[in-house]
Every structure is written in C-alpha cells, then in structure tokens.
Amino acid sequence: MRTILLLILFQFGPLAGTRLLADIVTLKDGRQISGLVESGNIQELHVKVQAQSQTIDIHQVQAIQFGISLPAPPPKASDPAPTASEPAPTQPNSLILRDGTRVTGRWWSLDAGYVHFLVNNQLQHYSRSDVVAVTFGNANLPPPGARSTAASAKSGQPPAAAAEPARAPVLSPSSAGPALQPSTTTRTSGSARPSSPHGLSEPQEIDVVYSWDGRVLTPLERNQAVEHGKGSTQYWEIQGPQSSVRLKEAPTLMFAVYLPEGVDPASYSLFSLVTVEGSRRTRSQPGRGGSPVTWPIDIEKKGGSTVITYALIVRDLPTGEYSFSPSNSNDGYCFGVDPAAPDR
Numbered sequence: 011m012r013t014i015l016l017l018i019l020f021q022f023g024p025l026a027g028t029r030l031l032a033d034i035v036t037l038k039d040g041r042q043i044s045g046l047v048e049s050g051n052i053q054e055l056h057v058k059v060q061a062q063s064q065t066i067d068i069h070q071v072q073a074i075q076f077g078i079s080l081p082a083p084p085p086k087a088s089d090p091a092p093t094a095s096e097p098a099p100t101q102p103n104s105l106i107l108r109d110g111t112r113v114t115g116r117w118w119s120l121d122a123g124y125v126h127f128l129v130n131n132q133l134q135h136y137s138r139s140d141v142v143a144v145t146f147g148n149a150n151l152p153p154p155g156a157r158s159t160a161a162s163a164k165s166g167q168p169p170a171a172a173a174e175p176a177r178a179p180v181l182s183p184s185s186a187g188p189a190l191q192p193s194t195t196t197r198t199s200g201s202a203r204p205s206s207p208h209g210l211s212e213p214q215e216i217d218v219v220y221s222w223d224g225r226v227l228t229p230l231e232r233n234q235a236v237e238h239g240k241g242s243t244q245y246w247e248i249q250g251p252q253s254s255v256r257l258k259e260a261p262t263l264m265f266a267v268y269l270p271e272g273v274d275p276a277s278y279s280l281f282s283l284v285t286v287e288g289s290r291r292t293r294s295q296p297g298r299g300g301s302p303v304t305w306p307i308d309i310e311k312k313g314g315s316t317v318i319t320y321a322l323i324v325r326d327l328p329t330g331e332y333s334f335s336p337s338n339s340n341d342g343y344c345f346g347v348d349p350a351a352p353d354r
Contacts, residue, residue, distance in 0.1 A: 033057070034075040035066060047074060050120040052217075053339040068117070073151055075143040103127075106142045106151065117144060118270075119338055128216075133272040215268070216317060219278070219334045219343035221257060222264045230265075230343035231255045235292075235335060246302065246342075248283065248290040252331055253344040259329055260350065265322040266312075267334075275320040277338065280305040283331040290331050290344070305332070 033047040035057060043066065045059035055066045055074070105113040105127050113136075115129035124135045125144065143151055220227040231253045235246040257263060269275055282303040283290040292302035308323040322334070329349055333342035 031077050031079055034073075034078050035071060036073045036075070037066075037070050038072045039070075044078075047076070047120065048122070050074075051338040052118065053341065055120075068146075071146055072149040073143055073145045075151070076138060076141055103147070104145045105136065106144070107136070107140050108142050109140075117146065128270055133270045217267065217269060217273075217336060219322070220266045221255065221345060222266050222321070224264075227266055228255065230334065230345050233333075233342050233344055234340050235333070235342045236340075238291075245294065246281075246292045248333060248342050248344060250290065251285045251288050252290070253346045255345040257345055257347050258350050259327070259347050261326060263324045263327055263347075265324070265334070267320050267322060268317050269320060270317060275309050275311075275322070277336050278307070278322065278334050279337070280307055280322075280324060281333045281335060281342075283333055283344075285331060290333070 032044045035043040035045075035047065035055060037043070043057055043059060043064070045057045045064070048056045048058055048063070050056060050068065052068060054068055055071065057064045057066060102114045103117045105115065105125065107113070113127060113129060113134075115127050115134070118126040118128050118133060120126065120138075123138060125138055125141050127134050127136060127144075145151055215229075218232065219230050221230060222228075233248045233250070235248050238245055238247055267275060267278060281292050282305055284293050285291075295301050295303050305324060305327060308325070310321040310323060312319040312321050327347055329347045331344070331346050333344045335342045
C-alpha cells in the first residue's frame with residue numbers, strides 16, 4: 011500500500027502544487043538523487059527519476075532515505091554521477107527504523123516490499139514502510155535538499171538473472187567429492203571471514219566462490235560481467251582472454267561458497283565462456299532465445315548455522331573458461347580448466 015501511495019504522490023504531487031514524497035539517495039560527493047528506489051543489491055541501486063530508470067553503483071552511495079517530503083521536483087542536473095573506483099566500505103552499515111531503532115549490519119538488497127539486511131551473519135527482512143534510512147560505512151544521515159542529479163546508467167542484470175540455468179542445481183549425497191571441512195573460527199559481523207586452517211591465500215568472504223582441492227581453498231578471479239546485445243544476440247562479457255585461476259581437468263571439481271542463513275545457494279549458476287577478441291563471453295544455447303549456456307551443479311551443505319558452507323560440485327567439466335555468478339549481482343567468479351597431465 012505504501013508503494014502505491016508513493017507512486018501516486020510522486021506522479022501527481024506537482025500537479026496539485028503540494029509537497030511530494032520521494033526516496034533520496036545521497037552520493038559520497040554530497041549530491042542527491044530524488045525518486046523511487048525500485049530495487050537494489052550489493053552492487054547497484056535502480057532508481058526511477060522522473061519516469062526514467064537510473065542505475066547507481068552502490069559503492070558511491072552514502073545513504074538511502076525512504077519516503078522523504080520534498081518540494082516540487084528539483085531541476086535536473088546535467089552532470090552524471092561518478093564511476094566507482096573504490097571498494098565497498100569496510101565499516102558496518104546502519105539501518106534506521108521509524109521507531110528510532112538503529113540496526114548495525116551489512117546492506118544486502120531491496121525490493122518493492124522489503125529491505126534485506128545482514129545482521130550478525132543472519133539475513134533479516136524489514137518492511138520498507140518501517141525503514142527510514144540506510145547509511146553506509148561511518149556516514150551520518152544527511153539532511154534532504156542537497157544538490158540533486160541523475161545517475162549515470164550502468165550495465166543491466168548479471169548473467170544468472172538473464173535466464174534460468176539449463177539444469178537446476180540439486181542436493182547431492184555427502185559421498186560426492188572430497189570432504190570439505192568448514193572453518194570453526196568464530197566470526198564477527200561484516201563480510202570478511204577470519205583465516206582458516208586450510209591455508210587460504212586471502213581472507214575468506216561471504217558470497218565469494220573458492221576452488222577446493224582437498225587441502226586448500228583458493229578464491230576464484232572476481233570480475234564484472236557487462237551486458238551486450240538483445241534477444242537472441244544477447245551475451246555477457248568479462249574482460250581478459252582467460253582467467254588467472256587455472257584448474258586441471260578432472261572427473262570432479264569442487265568449489266565452496268559461504269552464505270548467510272536464508273540465502274539460496276542455487277542462485278549461483280556456472281556459465282560456460284568463449285574467448286572472442288581478447289575478452290570472455292557467455293555462449294547462447296541453440297533454440298533457447300539467447301539464453302546463456304550453463305553447466306549443471308550439485309550442491310551439498312557442509313555445515314554452519316548463521317553462515318553456511320556449501321560445496322558446489324561440478325562433474326566432467328571440459329577444458330575452457332567458466333564463471334560462477336549469483337543472481338543478485340554482476341560479479342563473476344572466474345576460472346579456467348586446462349588439460350590434465352598426460353599420465354592421468
């Protein structure tokens with residue numbers, strides 16, 4: 011009901027000569043974007059500004075305020091929002107409720123009905139009508155009415171959102187693949203996972219995919235997929251001809267991902283890539299309207315309560331380039347498969 015009311019006020023408020031309600035996105039450079047925040051995730055926000063949908067890089071956002079009373083629409087500025095050149099803030103985010111409660115955690119996503127927030131490594135769901143604002147890092151809640159601007163457009167949804175996988179991942183019995191032992195180290199709130207006894211080359215993180223050789227967890231190459239074309243000619247492109255992470259061809263390859271409770275591991279799809287003109291692209295399935303080629307995955311839950319360890323088991327994967335991608339971001343976790351040694 012609040013969303014419908016917000017749309018009515020946003021569209022007809024100027025005609026009545028009254029103040030209107032709008033969501034306000036404040037950027038790190040102080041500029042503000044007024045409109046309706048339609049959706050968002052850990053990579054970007056989608057904001058409807060004067061009947062036009064805009065995309066904002068989440069790493070440029072200082073705060074999001076919901077249902078703010080504003081004067082008639084401000085003039086549209088011509089200068090675009092800056093392109094993100096820095097990682098997401100390491101400080102906790104804050105969610106502020108209308109009753110004054112402030113919740114510390116990590117921004118996860120937003121849709122028409124709810125703001126999803128990671129609190130103590132558990133995914134919590136807050137009705138949009140109950141949320142006043144979300145602030146990022148150590149930012150204070152800014153007052154409305156700063157300089158307004160339209161956001162610069164960015165790429166669309168990630169490959170996993172372009173189409174359903176060719177075969178949906180299914181749960182596999184625990185006998186599949188080598189035993190994966192999750193870390194038992196106590197975690198603090200936030201995205202970073204403390205070092206484990208498995209010899210990680212860098213700290214483990216939530217929602218990052220790792221390869222697992224039975225002894226060591228290695229993070230896959232993290233890159234961004236960019237959408238090109240439409241319909242049957244649509245594909246997703248990742249920079250570079252091949253991944254820096256190389257695996258040897260084997261009957262079974264195992265990967266690991268750490269996810270908060272309530273996040274479905276089946277949201278991760280494995281895409282087959284082909285190298286064209288120095289970059290990697292998804293391949294289309296014949297007769298499926300341009301849907302990208304995916305490879306079947308078996309999913310096995312390995313343990314954990316608030317943060318759960320999942321094994322992603324892939325069988326008989328031929329040589330080539332590949333990328334895991336979650337449905338809530340443009341991130342691709344890439345690797346390449348090279349021929350096995352001749353003596354195998």
